[in-house]
Amino acid sequence: MKIPSALLLLAGCFPLTAQETEILCVDGSRIRGSLLGVEVDRLQFEAAFLAAPVPLRLEKVLEVSLPIHRGDSKGDHVATITLTNGDVLRGELIGIDKDSIKLRTWYAGELTFRRAMVDNLEIQDRPDLIYSGPDGIDGWTQSEPGTWQFEHGWLRAKGAGSIARNFELPAKARFAFDLSWRSNPRFNFLFYTDDITKAHPENAYELIIQGGRYVQLHKRWSKGDKSGSNTLGNFANVPELVNKERCRIEMLVDRKTGLIRMLVNGRVAQDWTDPDPDAGLHGGGMHFSTQDNVQLRVSRIEVTSWDGVLEGKPPEQDEGFMDEDDTPQPETDVPVDPTRIRLRNNDQIAGEMLGIENSKVKLKTAFGEVNLPVSRLRTFALHTKEQRENWDLYQIPKRYNGDVRAWFPDGGCITFKLEDAGGGKLEGSAQSFGKASFEQKAFARIEFNLYAPELDELRNRGDAW
Incomplete structure (x- = not known):
């Protein structure tokens, strides 16, 4: 069913309620209503201005904004993984070795990532x-x-x-x-x-x-x-x-x-x-x-x-002023030596990470094996300088036709090839983590047609004021 652009623009005139979905189409039109389901090649939705639910092909969709849902995360810490393509995910760190890093999440169960495709890993206490x-x-x-x-x-x-x-x-x-x-x-x-x-x-x-x-x-x-x-x-x-x-x-x-x-x-x-x-x-x-x-x-x-722990320090002030073109510089306290592990109190220890079991990380140090709660860690280098300079070892996930980018309410995102959908689930795969099934309600926004350069300008204006 083809929906005229004028009708889509008319739909955009109705106020968006807290539980409604907004669909941004590739022609700039916006549809506001209720999302009934996501399929591999189309969306099913209903709206007050339509007599019955209708499908909309995904090739005509730029992005979908969804109602916000907060998941019930577990564990005593939050691990944040940044992939080499810029994706950011959070969960509980439950495994790590020389080839992989494993997170437990409420929205996709256990996810195992290729270590070579993880750019950064940070761990923080889970606050109240x-x-x-x-x-x-x-x-x-x-x-x-x-x-x-x-x-x-x-x-x-x-x-x-x-x-x-x-x-x-x-x-x-x-x-x-x-x-x-x-x-x-x-x-x-x-x-x-x-x-x-x-x-x-x-x-x-x-x-x-x-x-x-x-x-x-x-x-x-x-x-x-x-x-x-x-x-x-x-x-x-x-x-x-x-x-x-x-x-x-x-x-x-x-x-x-x-x-x-x-x-x-x-x-x-x-x-x-x-x-x-x-x-x-x-x-x-x-x-x-x-x-x-x-x-x-x-x-x-x-x-x-807040636990009261402070990391880093403010910049030294030069009478309170900076040149107009001055920009803040990133902190450089992340260890570059993979044998150095930074703890949450900013102490560093030298050791080899042997694995994780029962929320404790096993370290091999000069003084023998040491077990520490994962929540005591802050970060550690995942790759040596030589690995980062070697394209074969430090990889960026491949792009595929059918990729979508799904955004979490906390600003993180995950890119994967959408392969199946239904029952409130989105199933897909990516080179960085293999196959996974995601809870659709975990996402606040989903982008489609990611690699169409002619849509970049509209995509950048999708966050319209």
């Missing part, structure tokens, strides 16, 4: 998850109703105002989110606030971004008949705010010591210290706030506990 989203507007409080809207897995600002949410926050917490904008971002992030109904609560830490590269941290406090406000420490220099239109911001907070760290795209940007963390009556509120009609979005929001 307090919030992960957004998956709708419910549960959020706006200072100006209607200012913020939920679309496609993000919160989008339509004007000046704040959107906030309350949590039971521990003394040590981590806040993380993706911030996207057009032109200059003018945006405030407030945390540990005492009143989510106000755009300017009396007790708050406030990260202030005002259209340039320099960011400041401000504190307001009030208790009884006493109150005050002050700016904490130096400005943070964040070149990404002027060089890009998207970044990931993380705030690590220790309310007892007053330590607050800001990371941007994983890079340590600034450390601040509150000289009097007990001042005020701070609560569990978190706000995203704008002052004018900026084009701005927030997505991939995570609020978790």
Whole structure:
């Protein structure tokens, strides 16, 4: 069945609800409705403007946006694998040897990857998850109703105002989110606030971004008949705010010591210290706030506990300023010697990894064999310099006709050849991991027709404002 483009554009005029799917077609049309199923060569969907469910051939589809679903991950750690083609997956590390790396996932069971096609592996403690989203507007409080809207897995600002949410926050917490904008971002992030109904609560830490590269941290406090406000420490220099239109911001907070760290795209940007963390009556509120009609979005929001462990350090400040063309340099603390293994407290030990059993990694060291919990590890080199320079040993997975790229809500993705679908499953294969069956609900977005260069411009505009 061929659907006229004019009808598809008419479908795009209806508002997208939290549980609806949006299909972007290769002619630029958008269809909003409910996805009934994915087959190898077509989609089955229904919509309010159609009399009955209809198929749409995948050769006419650029991407599909799906409702957000959060899986129930297990284990005491999170292992993040980056493949040589840029794919990123997370799970529990359950096996490793000279040829393969094995992850246990909730969305595909056990996945075994060719070690030669794994570019990087990092391990972190699994924190207590307090919030992960957004998956709708419910549960959020706006200072100006209607200012913020939920679309496609993000919160989008339509004007000046704040959107906030309350949590039971521990003394040590981590806040993380993706911030996207057009032109200059003018945006405030407030945390540990005492009143989510106000755009300017009396007790708050406030990260202030005002259209340039320099960011400041401000504190307001009030208790009884006493109150005050002050700016904490130096400005943070964040070149990404002027060089890009998207970044990931993380705030690590220790309310007892007053330590607050800001990371941007994983890079340590600034450390601040509150000289009097007990001042005020701070609560569990978190706000995203704008002052004018900026084009701005927030997505991939995570609020978790934090163990207080710090890695790396902020750059040395040269009176708080950098040249306009300065860009942050990547940290170079990942070991290049495959016999060096970095632990989560930044210590390094020399040893050979013999394998993993019962969530413990067995290491061969100069002092004998040592067993360590996998969660104690941070990272280690997977390849020697010589292997990286040898194309036969350091491989990029082959591309195949029928490849799709499926995106997880946390920003990771996996590329595979779609071979079968049904019953809420997507089955496929890739050179990096062989065959696998994925839960369709694990994905927030699926891209099709990946290797058609004539569609690149439309694909880049698929994330339309």
